[in-house]
Amino acid sequence: MSAVVGKAESLRDAYGKALLELGEKDPNLVALDADLSGSTRTVLFGQKFPDRFFNVGVMEPTMMSMAAGLALQGRTVYASTFAVFAAGQAYNFVRQSICYNRANVKIVATHGGLLVGPDGGTHQMIEDIGLMRGLPGMTVVVPADAPTARAATFAVAERDGPAYVRLTRENLPTVTDGSFRLGKAAELRSGSDLTIVAVGALVARGLEVAEELAKVGISTRVLDLASVKPFDAPALLRAARDTGALLVLEEHSVLTGVGALVASTTSENYPVPVRRVGVPDVFGESGEAWALLDRYGMSKERIRDEAWELLRVRGKVQ
Amino acid sequence: MTYAAQSGHPGGSLSVTDLITALVFHELRIDPSRPDWPERDRLVLSKGHASPALYAALALRGFFPREELASFRTLGSRLQGHVDRTKLPYIEASTGCLGQGIGMAVGMALDARLRKAPQRVYAVLGDGECQAGPTWEALMAGGHYRLSNLVAILDRNGLETDGPTESIMGIEPIGEKFRAFRYHTVEIDGHDFLQILDALDEARRTTDGPTAIVARTVKGKGVSFMEGKHQFHGKPPNKAEAEQALAELARAPGGAA
Numbered sequence: 001m002s003a004v005v006g007k008a009e010s011l012r013d014a015y016g017k018a019l020l021e022l023g024e025k026d027p028n029l030v031a032l033d034a035d036l037s038g039s040t041r042t043v044l045f046g047q048k049f050p051d052r053f054f055n056v057g058v059m060e061p062t063m064m065s066m067a068a069g070l071a072l073q074g075r076t077v078y079a080s081t082f083a084v085f086a087a088g089q090a091y092n093f094v095r096q097s098i099c100y101n102r103a104n105v106k107i108v109a110t111h112g113g114l115l116v117g118p119d120g121g122t123h124q125m126i127e128d129i130g131l132m133r134g135l136p137g138m139t140v141v142v143p144a145d146a147p148t149a150r151a152a153t154f155a156v157a158e159r160d161g162p163a164y165v166r167l168t169r170e171n172l173p174t175v176t177d178g179s180f181r182l183g184k185a186a187e188l189r190s191g192s193d194l195t196i197v198a199v200g201a202l203v204a205r206g207l208e209v210a211e212e213l214a215k216v217g218i219s220t221r222v223l224d225l226a227s228v229k230p231f232d233a234p235a236l237l238r239a240a241r242d243t244g245a246l247l248v249l250e251e252h253s254v255l256t257g258v259g260a261l262v263a264s265t266t267s268e269n270y271p272v273p274v275r276r277v278g279v280p281d282v283f284g285e286s287g288e289a290w291a292l293l294d295r296y297g298m299s300k301e302r303i304r305d306e307a308w309e310l311l312r313v314r315g316k317v318q
Numbered sequence: 319m320t321y322a323a324q325s326g327h328p329g330g331s332l333s334v335t336d337l338i339t340a341l342v343f344h345e346l347r348i349d350p351s352r353p354d355w356p357e358r359d360r361l362v363l364s365k366g367h368a369s370p371a372l373y374a375a376l377a378l379r380g381f382f383p384r385e386e387l388a389s390f391r392t393l394g395s396r397l398q399g400h401v402d403r404t405k406l407p408y409i410e411a412s413t414g415c416l417g418q419g420i421g422m423a424v425g426m427a428l429d430a431r432l433r434k435a436p437q438r439v440y441a442v443l444g445d446g447e448c449q450a451g452p453t454w455e456a457l458m459a460g461g462h463y464r465l466s467n468l469v470a471i472l473d474r475n476g477l478e479t480d481g482p483t484e485s486i487m488g489i490e491p492i493g494e495k496f497r498a499f500r501y502h503t504v505e506i507d508g509h510d511f512l513q514i515l516d517a518l519d520e521a522r523r524t525t526d527g528p529t530a531i532v533a534r535t536v537k538g539k540g541v542s543f544m545e546g547k548h549q550f551h552g553k554p555p556n557k558a559e560a561e562q563a564l565a566e567l568a569r570a571p572g573g574a575a
Contacts, residue, residue, distance in 0.1 A: 030432075051432065062421040062455035069425020072403070072411060074356075093452070097418045101411060102404060 004189075004207045006174035009146035011167040012110050016041025018153035019078055019108075023049050026157075031078040032067050034060045039169075040080035040110045060085040064093035064105070071103035076157060079105055083112035083166055087128035098162045099135045105163075106156045112142075112166040113251035114279060114296055115201055117289035124284035124292075129199075130256025132164040133229050139163035139182065140229040142250075142258075144203035146171075147178025148226050155182050166200070168251075170289050173204045176224060185232035191221035193316055194307060195239035195246050199225050199258050202249035202277070202298060209303045218311065225258055233265055240270045245310040247275050249303060251293065254278040273313045275306045319370045321560035323391035326399065328563075329550040330444060331371040333475035333508070333535040338368075340514040341440060341471075342375040350380035353407035357437055360426050362411045364419025364453075365444030365473060366400035367552070372409075373397050381407045417450035419443070420470060424460045427468040427528075438467045438522075446478035448489045454499070460528045461500030468528040469521045470501065473508065475537035477548040493532050501530035508533025540567050 023029050023045050030052045037043040037055055046053035056063045060081050067079040079086070086109035087094065098105045109128065116124045132140050139156060141163065143149040149167055156163035159182060176186055188203070189210050198206040203224050210220035221243055223235060240246060246266060248259040259276030266272055279296050287295065311317045320326035342348075346359040363372050370390065377384045382396070389395035396405040400414025410426070413419040423441035430437040447453050460468050474492065476482055483489055496503040502524045506513040514533070521529035537551070538544025541563040544555075555563055567573050 030429075054428065056459055059452070059455035059459070061417070061452045062424075062459060065418045065421025065452070065456065066425035066428070066459060069362075069411070069422035069427075070429050071425075072422065073426055073429035075429060092415055093418055093421070096412065096415045097422055100402075101422075 004211045005204045008171040008173045010171045011143055011146050011149035012039070012041045014146035014149040015108055015153050015167060016044040018150045020044045020048055022154065022157055023052065026076060028074070029076045029078070030054070030070055031080070032056060032063050034058060034063045034081040034085065036081050040108070042078070042080045060090040061093040064090045065097040067105045068097035068101050068103040071105050072101060077105045078108060080108045080110065082123065083109035083125035083128045084123050087131050087164070088125060091131060095135055099137050102137060102161055104160055106165065107163065108153065108165045108167065110167045111169045113168060113200065114284045114292040115168045115170045115251060115289040117169070117292060118286050120286035121283035126253045126279045126284065127256060128166060129228060129250070129252045129258060130260070133261070137161055138229065141165045141182070141226055142199040142228055143167065143180070143226050144172065144198070144200055144224050145174045145176055147174060148176050148180045151178050151180035152226065155180060168201050170201065172201055175203050175207060180226055182227050183230040183232060184227060185235040186224040186226065187221065187235070188224050189220065189222040191219040192243055193219045194310055195221040195223060195243045196249060197223045197225050197236065197239070197246055197258070197262055198249035199228065201251050201293070205298070205300055205303060206249050209300055209307060212304065213307060220307070228258060228261065231261065236262060236265055237270050240266050240272045245273045245314050247303070247306055247310055248277065249298070250278045251298065252278050253281065255281055273310055275310055277303055277306055319373070319387055319390040320554035321557070322388055324554050325391055326370060326554055327367040327552050328370070328554060329477065329537040329544055329547065330365060330473065330475060331368045332539045332541060332544065333537045334365070334368045334442060334473040335371045335539065336509045336511065337442065337471055337473060337514060337533055338371045338375045340511060340518065342379050344515060345518045346440070348408060353381060357435060359437055360410045360423070360439040362413065362419045362423040362426070362439070362441045363401050364413055364423070364441050365416070365447055366413030366419065368444070369397070369399065369401045372401060376406070376408055416444065416447040417452035420453055421456035423468060424456050424465065427460065427465040428463060430467050431465065438469065440469045440471060442471045442473060445472060445474050445476065445483050445489060448472070448492065449483070449487045457496070457499045457501070464500070464527040466525045466527055469518070469531065470528065471531045471533060473535055474532055475535045477537045477546070477551065479548065479551045481548050496530035496532065501528050503530045503532060505532040506534070508535035509539060540570050542566060
């Protein structure tokens with residue numbers, strides 16, 4: 001662990017505790033889970049408020065339509081399961097029952113991305129950011145650490161309407177001060193030669209690479225784009241103007257994720273070279289979680305290589 | 319409406335019209351002057367393609383002007399092809415993609431029970447929809463939570479887009495299925511108002527769990543050339559057909575003629 005990142009903590013625990021606090025403050029809040037409450041940590045809420053907790057078993061699509069029905073009666077609803085079930089299995093229920101109905105449902109999905117590890121490719125959801133970002137009216141947040149997971153849990157409650165929060169199974173090192181705000185990117189490191197834009201588990205790797213580059217005189221800005229929708233277009237375009245090149249890191253398919261968002265935003269407004277590090281157009285496989293990131297093109301070495309390539313393109317190094 | 323729009327689902331709208339009429343004009347505690355009255359009963363049209371039946375009933379009940387019916391399915395209309403709660407008063411849930419409305423109804427009924435509100439929730443399902451897995455997920459949940467304020471009404475017209483349900487993917491014995499999912503189940507003729515009202519009364523008297531009403535109906539009911547024809551599931555009548563249909567419906571008991 002380098003000095004730029006803090007102790008690894010559970011995003012899921014942070015969510016579970018935040019949900020419990022929300023439940024104490026708001027008697028109108030209810031939560032649902034689909035037989036994974038121990039893993040998603042909604043169990044903490046369920047133990048304290050059994051009357052307001054519905055563990056519906058393995059019926060993720062109907063968990064979403066039930067959540068919508070509860071929300072249409074005026075309740076704030078949190079619904080949790082793994083990302084592959086929330087965004088995949090239940091997609092059209094999230095689309096019609098929740099988003100089309102403008103239902104006040106907060107989907108907090110755990111186990112996003114390759115970091116699911118040994119469960120393998122069936123359970124490693126690498127398309128969810130794209131799927132959820134494409135839904136009209138949906139708020140999308142991808143926290144990089146436990147403090148942001150906690151802050152995001154509160155932030156989505158304050159905004160009426162549907163939201164999707166993507167958490168990881170693995171504990172992640174703390175990289176933010178938890179001052180997350182919807183629509184705002186967090187500048188975790190200032191810099192002028194290059195900007196790394198990252199979400200989720202790869203924010204810490206981005207900071208580590210930035211630290212290494214600093215040792216050889218390269219000044220790298222690092223933006224945490226946890227608020228994917230709404231996203232901080234001014235911060236992205238400022239970074240494009242100030243540093244002239246953007247490197248995007250995400251533990252998600254590069255076809256439809258944050259890289260696609262950054263590339264389209266800059267190309268329409270302030271074209272600069274953009275490179276994307278993420279999962280190529282393939283499914284994952286079983287393996288140790290962090291080794292999977294290395295295997296599927298998200299190693300620190302790969303990030304460093306892409307950074308140097310951008311610096312060469314911009315003529316900042318030979 | 320479907321003739322004017324030259325699209326839509328006349329068959330399944332006509333089969334469910336008597337059920338919708340009984341609900342909107344008799345059973346539901348609703349008030350057109352206060353469509354957002356919090357304690358109103360909820361009606362979720364899970365078979366959202368039968369929107370013309372619900373639109374006509376709501377307009378006649380005074381929720382919006384009758385003249386607006388002619389705008390069905392046209393650009394800018396509040397009368398979307400499938401019911402949309404964000405556009406029209408007393409549409410409780412936007413539906414259309416099947417297997418979702420019943421889940422929303424279960425969520426609403428859970429909320430009413432949590433609040434100890436007298437509110438009742440009625441979900442109207444299509445029979446093709448009973449081929450969808452999530453329909454049974456939601457029905458299972460309603461039975462599991464013993465939601466006595468929930469009534470699932472099945473418009474059993476026997477036909478879906480491509481033909482008879484029983485030759486495409488059979489759902490029978492449907493009454494037994496509801497019973498197995500812990501529903502007090504009543505099977506009726508869905509065009510006999512006395513049977514419909516009796517079944518709804520029976521649902522009110524059932525306090526230990528949800529009720530299912532299997533209403534045997536005729537697709538295209540009241541229009542001779544549409545009755546029992548799956549071809550009019552998602553196809554509007556042409557001009558001559560529309561004129562004949564309106565004339566036949568006007569001559570029917572309670573019709574305009």
